[in-house]
Amino acid sequence: MAYPKLHRGIVLGMAALLATNAGAAAAQKKTEKELPPKPSVGDVLKASKAADWRPLDPENTLYLELPAGRVVIELAPAFAPNHAKNIKALARERYYDGLAIIRSQDNFVVQWGDPHEDDDKVRKVKDAQKTLPAEFTVPLSNDKQFVRMRDVDGFAPQIGHSNGFPVGRDPKAGQTWLTHCYGMVGVARGNESDSGGGTSLYVVTGQAPRQLDRNITVVGRVVAGMPLLSTLPRGPAPMGFYDKPELQVPIAAVKVAADVPDAERTHLEVMRTDSATYQAVLDAQRNRGGPWNKVSPNYLDLCNAQIPVREQKP
Amino acid sequence: MAYPKLHRGIVLGMAALLATNAGAAAAQKKTEKELPPKPSVGDVLKASKAADWRPLDPENTLYLELPAGRVVIELAPAFAPNHAKNIKALARERYYDGLAIIRSQDNFVVQWGDPHEDDDKVRKVKDAQKTLPAEFTVPLSNDKQFVRMRDVDGFAPQIGHSNGFPVGRDPKAGQTWLTHCYGMVGVARGNESDSGGGTSLYVVTGQAPRQLDRNITVVGRVVAGMPLLSTLPRGPAPMGFYDKPELQVPIAAVKVAADVPDAERTHLEVMRTDSATYQAVLDAQRNRGGPWNKVSPNYLDLCNAQIPVREQKP
The missing domain is CATH 2.40.100.10 (Cyclophilin-like)
Structure with missing residues (x-):
């Protein structure tokens, strides 16, 4: 399973890819169609700027x-x-x-x-x-x-x-x-x-x-x-x-x-969802790149769209 | 919270409604639009026949x-x-x-x-x-x-x-x-x-x-x-x-x-998804009735469509 070698998730709640490294050293089959690599959510977050985030x-x-x-x-x-x-x-x-x-x-x-x-020990609301x-x-x-x-x-x-x-x-x-x-x-x-x-x-x-x-x-x-x-x-x-x-x-x-x-x-900060960077986060999930992904849905379910959260930089 | 009074889920994995009984005794506001009641998933399952199920x-x-x-x-x-x-x-x-x-x-x-x-204690596959x-x-x-x-x-x-x-x-x-x-x-x-x-x-x-x-x-x-x-x-x-x-x-x-x-x-049995009863299960989730529900989506997400499972009748 070789966890240390696995592609790593980066932010809280990030839904990373499933992977084992079985056969990872083997050469990719030439006959297999490849999706071109593209930035992952992690890559987009790494490249984000302070202005892309707001504190709670x-x-x-x-x-x-x-x-x-x-x-x-x-x-x-x-x-x-x-x-x-x-x-x-x-x-x-x-x-x-x-x-x-x-x-x-x-x-x-x-x-x-x-x-x-529903019993007599009920907590009363005051103001x-x-x-x-x-x-x-x-x-x-x-x-x-x-x-x-x-x-x-x-x-x-x-x-x-x-x-x-x-x-x-x-x-x-x-x-x-x-x-x-x-x-x-x-x-x-x-x-x-x-x-x-x-x-x-x-x-x-x-x-x-x-x-x-x-x-x-x-x-x-x-x-x-x-x-x-x-x-x-x-x-x-x-x-x-x-x-x-x-x-x-x-x-x-x-x-x-x-x-x-x-x-x-x-102390946490949330990505600004009206930022261009957040649009890139969405696109990184809508269309994922190779080599792991073989087909890309060109679709993102609202409830699978990550809303990144991170510790606030001191 | 009065659990015993709550509407009850019936089958494994059933996503029942959220409810508290706060105000349950109060008369329904006349100004509030009401969805007509309709059979719930539980009602459909209760009315199902043996032929609607298959054993594993x-x-x-x-x-x-x-x-x-x-x-x-x-x-x-x-x-x-x-x-x-x-x-x-x-x-x-x-x-x-x-x-x-x-x-x-x-x-x-x-x-x-x-x-x-990835180490020398790896389990070998035999046949x-x-x-x-x-x-x-x-x-x-x-x-x-x-x-x-x-x-x-x-x-x-x-x-x-x-x-x-x-x-x-x-x-x-x-x-x-x-x-x-x-x-x-x-x-x-x-x-x-x-x-x-x-x-x-x-x-x-x-x-x-x-x-x-x-x-x-x-x-x-x-x-x-x-x-x-x-x-x-x-x-x-x-x-x-x-x-x-x-x-x-x-x-x-x-x-x-x-x-x-x-x-x-x-010993379990699964509802036959090619039965008319299963279509009724889907419809009970696609459009839910009152009084709890106020609006109905007329839509069902594939991954929220229950596939009922129950203990096999001896």
């Missing part, structure tokens, strides 16, 4: 502190202004501290919230709101930074990225929304559109459940720490719920990064 | 025996006849027994094989083949059971299912192939197309890496036990490799089910 805004960054470490979530106030505000209010009144991860369903979501929601009107979509005018992808999509007339988030939009309806890609964070709700408010949140851990798009308020994206969530044992109860308290994963705290001393923050 | 063929079923339990893999000889045959030969000469899971990359794949491939010519695609005539989905797809001119497997096809090129959806199993290789043979296999554990379609030989699908693979700790080395032997997960054995006494087999 501490006022719109959450730290979900788990026993195993920190999950960093970037909120998207342009797409869910009221929910983003309310979730920060919940964090600041320490609503989440001591609650738990209550669900992990294979190939779908991990969800956290109050395990006592924040328990529920809010839905923000399943927002007007196109909310979003100033959309850059469209040319790739066809079955769920939305247009797709692309806005300020580091995957987005669908319907110009005729005048609507835009965040899409349910891996790592996206949404607001659990009951049957009524306005029955959620952020007291229970979920993160996508499986094949993008895009049927949830425009059916639920999406508030942000996990930018670091996904493995702390994606590897959690699947819950034995229906829908992956942890039906016994001892299965639940305690939440030490959810904090707004701005409230955390600078020395204790996780 | 023991001669084309593998058991990957791990310390935590058994992973059941269905081979697809129609799509990779030589590789399926070779992998069974490898299993029968006990090539895999004592090897290990050597890689888990978040949102991508888990891979197993010989950790000693099976170490490498084989690629079977990235096969002629359309190999596949007699294709049923097309009407949904647009960016990676293939046509998509659908054949005998329980997700499939892409290109009628002009006369080619058909298995697609890289969650749980699909493929043959790791080096740069040369013919540098794999099944000594190292991988399973998709993240957002479908469809760019690998037609670039690598796909041999089958995990039909039970995915959580044993999907929750494995992500490897710390580039591409998720376990760079220390103590991180590797030992493989007790890979067995062909036909070689296992009946009492020790896992």
Whole structure:
């Protein structure tokens, strides 16, 4: 398997190629068609400039502190202004501290919230709101930074990225929304559109459940720490719920990064999705070069489009 | 959260709805548009008949025996006849027994094989083949059971299912192939197309890496036990490799089910994807009913199309 010799992934979450080095020393067959080599995502990132990146805004960054470490979530106030505000209010009144991860369903979501929601130990919301009107979509005018992808999509007339988030939009309806890609964070709700408010949140851990798009308020994206969530044992109860308290994963705290001393923050930066460099990142995935690749799809699925994140340079 | 009251998933791998019961007792707002209720996947499965299901063929079923339990893999000889045959030969000469899971990359794949491939403790292949010519695609005539989905797809001119497997096809090129959806199993290789043979296999554990379609030989699908693979700790080395032997997960054995006494087999059946019932399963996902759903995409992503599996009725 010779790991040290393998082509290496470079950034967090990079989906590198499968490889073994079996036969790697053998000469390429002359009869085999070759795709010309071209820059990989890693090559594009190496060549990126400081201006291609933006630091996370501490006022719109959450730290979900788990026993195993920190999950960093970037909120998207342009797409869910009221929910983003309310979730920060919940964090600041320490609503989440001591609650738990209550669900992990294979190939779908991990969800956290109050395990006592229906008994007399229920955690009370103080100054924040328990529920809010839905923000399943927002007007196109909310979003100033959309850059469209040319790739066809079955769920939305247009797709692309806005300020580091995957987005669908319907110009005729005048609507835009965040899409349910891996790592996206949404607001659990009951049957009524306005029955959620952020007291229970979920993160996508499986094949993008895009049927949830425009059916639920999406508030942000996990930018670091996904493995702390994606590897959690699947819950034995229906829908992956942890039906016994001892299965639940305690939440030490959810904090707004701005409230955390600078020395204790996780300093990350996200590639600017309205940069030319990001277009090159997309193209490096849409059409990959040889020698490993033999055919190229000339297509990129929105939810496979990497949104690079890296440690901020000091 | 009230788990007992939640809408329940029914089959392995079912992607059930997100729900909390917050406000569930509140009357539905009259101003809110309602989608009419319609049968869910669970409803369709409940109404299915025995003839809608087929048992796994023991001669084309593998058991990957791990310390935590058994992973059941269905081979697809129609799509990779030589590789399926070779992998069974490898299993029968006990090539895999004592090897290990050597890689888990978040949102991508888990891979197993010989950790000693490049040193003098390398496991020798006896009567099976170490490498084989690629079977990235096969002629359309190999596949007699294709049923097309009407949904647009960016990676293939046509998509659908054949005998329980997700499939892409290109009628002009006369080619058909298995697609890289969650749980699909493929043959790791080096740069040369013919540098794999099944000594190292991988399973998709993240957002479908469809760019690998037609670039690598796909041999089958995990039909039970995915959580044993999907929750494995992500490897710390580039591409998720376990760079220390103590991180590797030992493989007790890979067995062909036909070689296992009946009492020790896992008796499963898969929904026939050429049945009318399966078309109803697809439609239940393409258009979901109220009251939880507010908008319906009238679209189904190939890799979100469930392929139901259940325990065989005795």
